[in-house]
Amino acid sequence: MFRHFLRVLLALGLLLSFGAAQDKAYSADRFESNAVAVTDGSLAVQESVTFRFQGGPFSYVFREIPTDNTDGIVNIVAGVDGQPWPPGTGPGQVDISDGNPVRIEWNLSPTSDTVRRFDVSYLMLGVTRQGESTDILRWQPLPDDYDYSIAEGRFSISYPDSAVLVGEPAILNGRADVTFDEDRVNFAVNNLEPDEPLIVELAFEAGTLISAPPAWQAEQARQYEGRWAWIAASIAALGAGLAGLFALFRSARRGTSAPKSTIDYLGVPPGKLAPALAGALQSQKSSPSWPHALGTLFDLAQRGVLAIKEIPAEKWYQSRDFEIIQVSQAADLHRHEREMVKLLFTDKRGSPKQSIRLSKLGKEVTSFRWDAFKSAVRRDLSDAGLVDRDRDTAYRNVLAGGILILAVSLGLLILAVVLMSQIGPWALLLAAAVFLVSIVWMIASSTISPLSEYGMALAAEWEPFYHYIKDAASGKTPVQDPASFEALLPYATAYEQGEAWARRFDRLGYCEVPSYFQAFVTADAGSRMGAFVALMANSATSGGSASGSSAAGAGGAAGGGSSGAG
Numbered sequence: 001m002f003r004h005f006l007r008v009l010l011a012l013g014l015l016l017s018f019g020a021a022q023d024k025a026y027s028a029d030r031f032e033s034n035a036v037a038v039t040d041g042s043l044a045v046q047e048s049v050t051f052r053f054q055g056g057p058f059s060y061v062f063r064e065i066p067t068d069n070t071d072g073i074v075n076i077v078a079g080v081d082g083q084p085w086p087p088g089t090g091p092g093q094v095d096i097s098d099g100n101p102v103r104i105e106w107n108l109s110p111t112s113d114t115v116r117r118f119d120v121s122y123l124m125l126g127v128t129r130q131g132e133s134t135d136i137l138r139w140q141p142l143p144d145d146y147d148y149s150i151a152e153g154r155f156s157i158s159y160p161d162s163a164v165l166v167g168e169p170a171i172l173n174g175r176a177d178v179t180f181d182e183d184r185v186n187f188a189v190n191n192l193e194p195d196e197p198l199i200v201e202l203a204f205e206a207g208t209l210i211s212a213p214p215a216w217q218a219e220q221a222r223q224y225e226g227r228w229a230w231i232a233a234s235i236a237a238l239g240a241g242l243a244g245l246f247a248l249f250r251s252a253r254r255g256t257s258a259p260k261s262t263i264d265y266l267g268v269p270p271g272k273l274a275p276a277l278a279g280a281l282q283s284q285k286s287s288p289s290w291p292h293a294l295g296t297l298f299d300l301a302q303r304g305v306l307a308i309k310e311i312p313a314e315k316w317y318q319s320r321d322f323e324i325i326q327v328s329q330a331a332d333l334h335r336h337e338r339e340m341v342k343l344l345f346t347d348k349r350g351s352p353k354q355s356i357r358l359s360k361l362g363k364e365v366t367s368f369r370w371d372a373f374k375s376a377v378r379r380d381l382s383d384a385g386l387v388d389r390d391r392d393t394a395y396r397n398v399l400a401g402g403i404l405i406l407a408v409s410l411g412l413l414i415l416a417v418v419l420m421s422q423i424g425p426w427a428l429l430l431a432a433a434v435f436l437v438s439i440v441w442m443i444a445s446s447t448i449s450p451l452s453e454y455g456m457a458l459a460a461e462w463e464p465f466y467h468y469i470k471d472a473a474s475g476k477t478p479v480q481d482p483a484s485f486e487a488l489l490p491y492a493t494a495y496e497q498g499e500a501w502a503r504r505f506d507r508l509g510y511c512e513v514p515s516y517f518q519a520f521v522t523a524d525a526g527s528r529m530g531a532f533v534a535l536m537a538n539s540a541t542s543g544g545s546a547s548g549s550s551a552a553g554a555g556g557a558a559g560g561g562s563s564g565a566g
Contacts, residue, residue, distance in 0.1 A: 023055040026565050028150040029115065031192075033141040037159040037202075041071075041210040043139065043558065048119045051148075051565060056112030063120060064101040064143070064561040065344040071126030071215045073102050078120040080106060101561050126214030127558045134166055135209040138557040141187070142174070142198045145562035156186040158201060164205040172557070174198035199557045223424025230426035234433035241405065241437030245444055246501050248401075265466035265471070267480035269491065273462070274334055275299050276377050279494030281386060281451070281459045282466050288336075288377040294539055295494025296340045297324070301516040302490060305330045305341065309518035310531050311357070320520075321536045322358040335383075336376035343369050358538055385454050392450035402441030409435035415547055466556040473500035479508065486514045499536040506533050 033047040051061065078094040079085045085094040091109040096102070104120055128137045141155040155176075159165070161183060169178055169185050174197045176187040180316055187200060213221070273281070275295035280288055300306050307325045326345045333341070344356055348369075381387045409431055416427035453461060469492050471477040485505045492501035511529045513519065519531035 015177065024058070025054045027052050027148050028060065029151045029152065031142065031150045033155045033158045035136055035141070035155075037128065037157060037163065037209060038211060039127050039160055039162065041214050042187065043123070043124045043127040043137070045124060046121045047141075048117075049119050049563065050115060050117045052115045053111055053565070054113060057110035058112070058565050059108050059110060061106045061108065061565040063104045063118075063563045065104075066101040066561050067123070068100065069127070069129075069138070069216060069558045070124045073124050074120050075123040076102065076104065076120065078104050078106065078118075078123075080119065081117050082119065100454060124558055126216055128210050128214070129211065129217045130206070130213040131203065134203040134206055135163075137202045137204070137209070138172070138199065139201075140197070140199045140557040141500065141561040142192075142196070142560075143563040144197065144560040145195060145564075147194045147564055149194060150196075151190065153187075153189040153192060153198070155187040155189075155198070156184055157200070159202070159204070159209065163209045164190050166203045166205055170203075171203040172199040172201055174424040176200070180365055184290065199560075201557075204550065213474075220424070223426065226424065227426045230429050234429040237430060237433045238437060241434070242440065244401070245398065245437075245441055248398050265468040265477060265480075267468055269465055269488075270461050271458075273458075274337070274380070275490040275494040276336055277381060277384070277386070277490055278462060278466075279496075280381060280494060281455065281462060286375040291496040291498070292377060292494050292497060293340060293343075293373060295490045295492075296337055297344070297539075298493055298498075298514075299490035300330075300337060300340065302486065302514065303330060304328055304516070305333075306344070307516045307518070308535065310520040310535070312520055320531065320538065322538065323355050323534050324358065324361075334376075334380050336373060336380050339373040339376040343373055348486075358535070381530040385452060386458060387450050387455055388452040391452070395445055395448040395450045398441055398448060399445035402438050402445055405434060405441055406438035409438055410416075465491070469495050469497055469501070472496040473504050475504060479504065482510055483512075485510055493536075493539075498539070499533070502529075502533045502536040506530070 028049050029052050030048075030050040032049075033045060035046075036044040038044060047063075048060075049063075065073060079098065085092060085106065087094060087096065089095050089107055091107055093107050093402055095105045095107065097105075102253065103120075106118055116505075127139065128135055130136070137157065137159075139157065142150075142153065153176075163183075165185075169187075171178070171187075174189070176189050176198060179186045179188070185200075185202060187198070189196075189198065212218075269278070275298075276288065276292040279292040279295055297306070301308060305326065305328055307327050309323050309325065311321050311323050324344055326341070330337075344361075345354065346352055378387070378392075382389065382392075412431035412434055413428070416423070416425075416431050419427065449456065468480070469488065472479050473492060474497075482505070485501075489498065489501060492498050505542050506529050513528045513532045517528075517532055517535070519528040
């Protein structure tokens with residue numbers, strides 16, 4: 001019954017909206033525009049549109065005329081049915097706004113079911129341009145944008161006796177029948193659909209209509225002549241940017257490349273290296289990320305520094321949550337491991353606390369404290385001789401330089417767009433050249449490894465172990481030792497494979513959760529493993545927001561514009 005009622009309401013709404021759409025419509029019985037070309041290059045236009053209004057009420061009619069390819073539009077007079085209207089914004093008045101486009105808006109008293117003619121006359125300056133061997137008059141009598149049909153359109157261009165027409169008038173866009181009177185060309189169209197265009201062009205013997213180019217064409221020519229300066233500046237910017245990059249890049253790329261391992265997979269770590277350092281080593285950028293912090297967290301848990309337990313949700317609709325608890329103080333910690341303990345078990349004021357919820361970790365970790373952990377990882381890498389300071393500096397300088405150059409290119413782009421009318425489009429070349437330099441710098445930075453020769457050799461030694469973890473987690477290769485789940489979990493997490501590693505063992509039926517993990521449901525081993533998989537899924541994004549990391553036609557005509565009513 002209720003569904004039937006809803007259907008009735010929906011059908012009634014559709015009928016009402018359809019009826020409302022039918023209650024208000026309009027079209028043009030006639031669109032007429034007569035233009036007179038003047039020997040100073042101007043075009044005097046008298047335009048009228050006869051609108052047929054059906055339903056309503058209608059409160060305004062508007063016409064917009066662009067000033068592009070003109071020296072401006074002046075002497076605008078508008079009215080209705082042959083009677084000029086005074087300026088203003090009230091009914092029976094016309095509001096004329098300067099700018100590009102010029103907007104003429106006739107303000108109506110509520111108007112329904114009637115036919116009215118809207119008139120406007122104006123003078124378009126500098127319309128006629130100089131071609132290579134002719135004077136060219138290009139005009140667009142119809143708007144670019146109109147949403148009504150036109151039953152009949154009549155347009156004409158008159159020109160002085162001194163002007164000598166060359167060839168036939170051209171229809172550059174649209175359709176029209178062309179006829180001639182003495183010193184006048186007529187264009188007729190019928191049954192136009194909304195937005196149908198019309199652009200016409202007349203060519204005259206050079207010097208018979210204008211003696212000098214209009215100001216806008218002269219400015220375009222001036223800007224075109226200055227193009228070589230902008231091209232030279234663009235080439236210089238490219239050269240300087242590439243030369244600076246080469247100077248930094250040459251010192252950063254000295255030495256041999258990393259050796260290649262002959263082993264495909266290695267199921268155990270090839271040496272003693274903290275998970276965060278192994279993860280940073282594999283990234284080849286020594287750039288610590290949130291997975292490296294998580295790898296450190298699970299390594300600390302495995303060594304008895306902390307424990308993790310599932311806690312019941314406070315609300316029925318909330319997802320699982322977990323609590324990280326400090327259970328002991330360890331003395332033999334790396335610098336980055338000590339910073340991880342501070343990050344977890346001190347508040348923003350530095351006061352100690354015993355636990356933190358995983359769901360609150362993103363809010364607790366501030367940028368300053370996260371930066372302290374990242375700096376500690378870098379220092380531990382450097383102290384272990386894995387990072388070459390010169391290469392690391394070169395990498396950071398090239399990356400920072402690329403970002404700075406990108407910012408400069410965006411600034412140049414904004415200036416070029418803002419000043420385009422004064423300096424032309426050629427300044428965009430300089431912005432594009434600087435942008436290209438920034439892209440080259442940032443791409444080059446990705447090829448610079450800050451690792452030392454020893455660091456690259458060690459990275460190659462650990463590469464088979466990394467590939468084993470990644471492919472075993474995704475199922476591309478068998479798990480070599482089912483009992484290795486907990487032991488290799490910190491490394492899998494640091495390699496951004498923690499959740500996939502847990503899910504793979506869960507699918508294999510492995511139910512032994514780590515000893516430091518206490519599930520809320522303790523009776524069923526499978527449920528405990530499911531809870532641990534949920535922990536891994538939640539931990540992947542718990543601090544991501546805080547750390548700032550995550551897993552990986554014919555134009556150039558005067559006229560046109562828009563027109564309509566409402």
